[in-house]
Amino acid sequence: MISSDIIRGHLDSIILKLIIEKDRYGYEISNEISTRTNNRFQIKEATLYAVFHRLENKELIESYIGDVTHGRKRKYYKITSLGKAYYNEKIKEWQIIKEIINLFLEGSENE
Amino acid sequence: MISSDIIRGHLDSIILKLIIEKDRYGYEISNEISTRTNNRFQIKEATLYAVFHRLENKELIESYIGDVTHGRKRKYYKITSLGKAYYNEKIKEWQIIKEIINLFLEGSENE
DNA sequence: TAAATTACTCTATCTGTCAAAGTAATTTTT
DNA sequence: AAAAATTACTTTGACAGATAGAGTAATTTA
Numbered sequence: 328m329i330s331s332d333i334i335r336g337h338l339d340s341i342i343l344k345l346i347i348e349k350d351r352y353g354y355e356i357s358n359e360i361s362t363r364t365n366n367r368f369q370i371k372e373a374t375l376y377a378v379f380h381r382l383e384n385k386e387l388i389e390s391y392i393g394d395v396t397h398g399r400k401r402k403y404y405k406i407t408s409l410g411k412a413y414y415n416e417k418i419k420e421w422q423i424i425k426e427i428i429n430l431f432l433e434g435s436e437n438e
Numbered sequence: 439m440i441s442s443d444i445i446r447g448h449l450d451s452i453i454l455k456l457i458i459e460k461d462r463y464g465y466e467i468s469n470e471i472s473t474r475t476n477n478r479f480q481i482k483e484a485t486l487y488a489v490f491h492r493l494e495n496k497e498l499i500e501s502y503i504g505d506v507t508h509g510r511k512r513k514y515y516k517i518t519s520l521g522k523a524y525y526n527e528k529i530k531e532w533q534i535i536k537e538i539i540n541l542f543l544e545g546s547e548n549e
Numbered sequence: 550t551a552a553a554t555t556a557c558t559c560t561a562t563c564t565g566t567c568a569a570a571g572t573a574a575t576t577t578t579t
Numbered sequence: 580a581a582a583a584a585t586t587a588c589t590t591t592g593a594c595a596g597a598t599a600g601a602g603t604a605a606t607t608t609a
Contacts, residue, residue: 331566332596333535336443338565341542354587364538373567376588381565398586399574421543424444425536427475431452432532442597443565449597465556484598487557492596509555510605553608562599570590577584 329368338370338378339387340417343410346388352401353379379404387413440479449481449489450498451528454521457499463512464490490515498524 345356353375361369382388387410393401406414456467464486472480493499498521504512517525 329531329535329538330447332447333531335446335565335596336441337539337543341539344542352587363541367534368538371567372588373569373590374565376590377566379588397575399572399588401587418543420440420444421539423478424440427440427479428448428452428532430474431455432448432529446565446596463556482598483557484559484600485596487559488597490557508606510557510603512556551609553606555606556604558603559601560599563597565596566594568591568593572589573587575584575586577582579580579582 334368337421338374339382340414340421341370342375342378342382343387343406343414343417346404346406347411347414350403350405352393352403354401382410385409385413445479448532449485450493451525451532452481453486453489453493454498454517454525454528457515457517458522458525461514461516463504463514465512493521496520496524 341360342356345351345359351359357370357372357375379388379390383390383404386407388404389407390402390404393403452471453467456462456470462470468481468483468486490499490501494501494515497518499515500518501513501515504514
């Protein structure tokens with residue numbers, strides 16, 4: 328399983344990405360992450376909603392209550408233009424981080 | 439500058455890598471990281487020593503006081519076999535993480 | 550001998566992730 | 580219709596890693 332320290336700092340980006348594709352609600356995002364990663368990563372519920380609130384406070388996403396339900400009312404999130412810009416920055420940052428970490432974590436294994 | 443959340447979880451690996459190459463002391467490691475990353479990343483002093491103590495507690499490294507000095511006595515660190523094994527695990531983990539994050543942070547930018 | 554340099558330590562704070570327990574609304578079962 | 584199951588979101592509190600900042604220690608240089 329993937330440790331929280333390793334994924335830390337990337338969750339905002341992952342969730343923004345999914346919301347950029349289309350408006351989505353919590354459970355949907357949670358399931359989508361599990362599916363796309365072949366269950367190699369599942370976001371924890373508490374974490375997911377913590378991310379939503381953080382992103383909403385930063386005005387990177389906006390929420391509205393949806394009409395279609397199969398249980399409790401769904402809260403949908405949509406991206407803001409600030410959110411798109413932020414996501415694009417994160418893509419660039421990821422390229423740099425990859426390079427840097429590869430400097431130390433690539434190459435032959437050590438006996 | 440690289441955010442602490444992004445690098446979090448990789449610092450142990452980076453430092454282990456440098457100690458695997460040869461026995462090293464704090465300042466040396468700090469400088470080596472700056473050099474290799476072209477100053478794109480500098481480890482903070484407090485962080486560096488926090489990592490040393492964490493790794494030593496986990497018995498991934500061992501320390502001894504060196505003789506050559508140019509100021510305060512240097513504390514050298516050497517890798518243990520547990521440390522090497524741990525590092526090799528971290529290499530594998532990094533490959534997986536890269537794949538997963540790439541799923542969400544690659545591809546065309548969004549307008 | 551005072552200042553500069555090299556090197557390590559300690560404490561306190563902040564932030565993101567997460568477990569656990571709870572609330573809310575709708576559908577299915579008995 | 581009441582109870583149970585399901586879907587979905589919220590809140591609280593704990594924990595660990597990164598870091599600022601201040602301090603300590605030992606040696607060299609001015």
